[in-house]
Amino acid sequence: MERDREKKKRTIIRNMANSTSPASYIYFVAISLFLGNLVLGAQARTVHYYDFVLREINVTRNCTITTILVVNDSFPGPTIRVQKGDLVYVKVHNQGLYGVTLHWHGVKQPRNPWSDGPEYITQCAIPPGTNFTYEVNLTEEEGTIWWHAHNEWTRSTVHGAIVVLPREGSSFPFPTADGEHVIVLGSWYNEGTSLNKALEMEMSIGSPNIPRATGYLINGQYGDFVPCSNETTPHFFVDYGKTYLLRIVSAVVGTEMFFSIADHNMTVVGMDGAYTKPIVVSYLMIEPGQTMDILVTTNQSPGRYYMAAQRFATEYLAFTKFSHVVATAIIQYKGNYSLTSPPSFPIDTLPFYHDYSAAASFTHQLRSLATEEYPVDVPYNVTTRMFITASLNSLPCPDDSCYMGDSKLAASLNNISWKDPSVDVLQAYYRNISGVYTADFPDFPPEMFNFTGDDLPSSLAEASVGTAVKVLNYNETVEIVFQGTNLLEGSEYHPMHMHGYSFYIVGLGSGNFNNETDPLAYNLVDPPKVNTFGVPRSGWVAIRFRADNPGVWFWHCHIDRHMSWGMDYVFIVKNGDTEETSMRPPPPYMPPCVASKKDKLFGEQDWNLKSDI
Ligand SMILES: [Cu+2]
Numbered sequence: 047m048e049r050d051r052e053k054k055k056r057t058i059i060r061n062m063a064n065s066t067s068p069a070s071y072i073y074f075v076a077i078s079l080f081l082g083n084l085v086l087g088a089q090a091r092t093v094h095y096y097d098f099v100l101r102e103i104n105v106t107r108n109c110t111i112t113t114i115l116v117v118n119d120s121f122p123g124p125t126i127r128v129q130k131g132d133l134v135y136v137k138v139h140n141q142g143l144y145g146v147t148l149h150w151h152g153v154k155q156p157r158n159p160w161s162d163g164p165e166y167i168t169q170c171a172i173p174p175g176t177n178f179t180y181e182v183n184l185t186e187e188e189g190t191i192w193w194h195a196h197n198e199w200t201r202s203t204v205h206g207a208i209v210v211l212p213r214e215g216s217s218f219p220f221p222t223a224d225g226e227h228v229i230v231l232g233s234w235y236n237e238g239t240s241l242n243k244a245l246e247m248e249m250s251i252g253s254p255n256i257p258r259a260t261g262y263l264i265n266g267q268y269g270d271f272v273p274c275s276n277e278t279t280p281h282f283f284v285d286y287g288k289t290y291l292l293r294i295v296s297a298v299v300g301t302e303m304f305f306s307i308a309d310h311n312m313t314v315v316g317m318d319g320a321y322t323k324p325i326v327v328s329y330l331m332i333e334p335g336q337t338m339d340i341l342v343t344t345n346q347s348p349g350r351y352y353m354a355a356q357r358f359a360t361e362y363l364a365f366t367k368f369s370h371v372v373a374t375a376i377i378q379y380k381g382n383y384s385l386t387s388p389p390s391f392p393i394d395t396l397p398f399y400h401d402y403s404a405a406a407s408f409t410h411q412l413r414s415l416a417t418e419e420y421p422v423d424v425p426y427n428v429t430t431r432m433f434i435t436a437s438l439n440s441l442p443c444p445d446d447s448c449y450m451g452d453s454k455l456a457a458s459l460n461n462i463s464w465k466d467p468s469v470d471v472l473q474a475y476y477r478n479i480s481g482v483y484t485a486d487f488p489d490f491p492p493e494m495f496n497f498t499g500d501d502l503p504s505s506l507a508e509a510s511v512g513t514a515v516k517v518l519n520y521n522e523t524v525e526i527v528f529q530g531t532n533l534l535e536g537s538e539y540h541p542m543h544m545h546g547y548s549f550y551i552v553g554l555g556s557g558n559f560n561n562e563t564d565p566l567a568y569n570l571v572d573p574p575k576v577n578t579f580g581v582p583r584s585g586w587v588a589i590r591f592r593a594d595n596p597g598v599w600f601w602h603c604h605i606d607r608h609m610s611w612g613m614d615y616v617f618i619v620k621n622g623d624t625e626e627t628s629m630r631p632p633p634p635y636m637p638p639c640v641a642s643k644k645d646k647l648f649g650e651q652d653w654n655l656k657s658d659i
Pocket residue numbers: 539540541603604605608609613
């Protein structure tokens with residue numbers, strides 16, 4: 047690093063994206079500027095510049111040509127590879143037909159929600175034919191995180207990994223691996239670029255039949271068990287007797303997944319951009335939005351071994367209307383041996399679709415590393431306590447257009463079903479625009495009842511609609527218990543994701559939370575630090591964090607079906623007393639809020655780019 051600093055060397059690295067199109071554009075140009083004069087604390091930080099070009103391409107999956115929107119002609123999109131504390135500028139060129147935004151999932155973006163990305167929360171969509179530059183400011187994150195689109199369900203094809211290596215001169219808290227691979231789990235929708243329109247049409251009539259994935263993918267491919275797919279099954283070539291770091295991202299849109307590798311144990315060493323105590327497992331349960339760093343030692347007879355991912359279906363047992371497709375890739379040992387036998391499959395270790403106990407036993411093992419070098423700072427004293435129910439709900443049908451007659455399907459937090467405003471909450475907060483949101487998100491649900499009981503009265507399931515925000519003072523210490531409910535017999539896992547923060551999982555259980563006995567068992571010593579964690583089906587999870595990142599931050603279920611139905615809310619964390627504890631001002635340009643959601647998807651391309659709000 048010293049040498050770099052002295053030389054003030056400027057290098058240009060050209061990375062060609064892993065193109066799925068025959069076109070040979072090199073859209074993806076990453077320029078790393080090693081600038082000695084940019085300093086983060088005592089450390090020099092490297093500044094990286096990426097160009098992300100979004101455009102529609104045709105790909106073939108399951109024997110069918112489908113048009114999808116991707117970044118740099120690549121599906122999944124390019125990996126951003128940096129060191130802890132680096133700064134990244136990503137210039138997004140929207141060459142698609144619809145507005146998009148991008149989110150940097152797991153990046154805290156200190157004091158800068160302007161670059162966080164969720165549409166209608168911190169910005170409006172980047173109109174087609176324009177560009178917008180995000181500042182991705184890496185500070186505490188280390189390990190694997192990711193990026194994805196954050197408007198409607200565009201993220202199904204617009205996503206990629208962010209690899210954050212240790213700083214120059216420091217190393218991993220485990221023996222450095224002999225090699226590493228990025229593994230992105232994804233969902234496939236036959237609708238392709240029509241997905242958002244199909245979604246909006248079903249949503250507008252309150253229908254439960256919103257689009258469902260037709261299958262699951264590993265690095266953009268179905269693998270061997272789907273027709274027309276075995277030629278493109280991902281292969282990871284390995285040497286015998288080595289240890290590999292697998293950086294796993296769940297970009298899956300609507301479900302938790304089980305993941306296993308035939309005949310190989312895995313050691314989980316990191317999650318959501320933070321290191322964990324190593325745990326040795328034969329399978330993972332990974333939720334949408336989560337990332338995991340795992341070590342795999344190639345200690346088996348040279349051969350081929352499937353890694354396989356299949357759905358963890360958390361709906362009621364009788365629910366079978368989901369894709370049973372198992373996504374596969376192959377770990378192939380190098381060397382001379384016969385390839386005539388098929389690869390081994392993790393038949394004994396990949397849990398079955400509804401294996402709740404397998405999921406629970408995995409999540410209960412997770413712990414922060416909690417060493418001197420990687421300490422935990424879980425708040426002991428809580429100044430703000432919230433108890434938030436996560437439910438599926440019904441809303442009255444405003445006219446006779448609804449699929450279910452007099453009601454529409456919805457979802458809520460504390461019985462409020464989130465409604466997107468037409469101007470983003472951040473802009474409304476910063477510019478004091480009234481009528482965009484209300485600052486009255488409640489700390490408790492309107493009624494206490496047996497949340498996880500069966501046959502709950504349907505009157506309890508009626509939600510209200512709102513754009514309700516919780517306002518926190520700077521540096522408050524917050525505890526939230528998220529309680530799943532069984533309203534509409536609809537208890538499921540809800541992987542809750544917080545923008546702008548990671549939080550500690552201090553408690554986790556099934557049934558109704560007991561505020562006298564359950565806190566006694568809280569883990570305040572080495573709780574896992576995450577940005578996404580599931581409220582178990584008919585269960586609860588207790589989290590803590592310190593509100594030390596001023597700004598406007600989204601909280602939502604990362605199952606997009608639930609997010610679209612309204613399982614969302616927003617935190618505003620007010621400024622502290624100093625500039626360093628206050629939100630930064632907006633950049634000179636933010637995309638204008640001019641197109642309604644309907645116009646954006648169905649209207650003419652009438653983006654009046656000159657007007658602002
Ligand atoms: Cu959910």
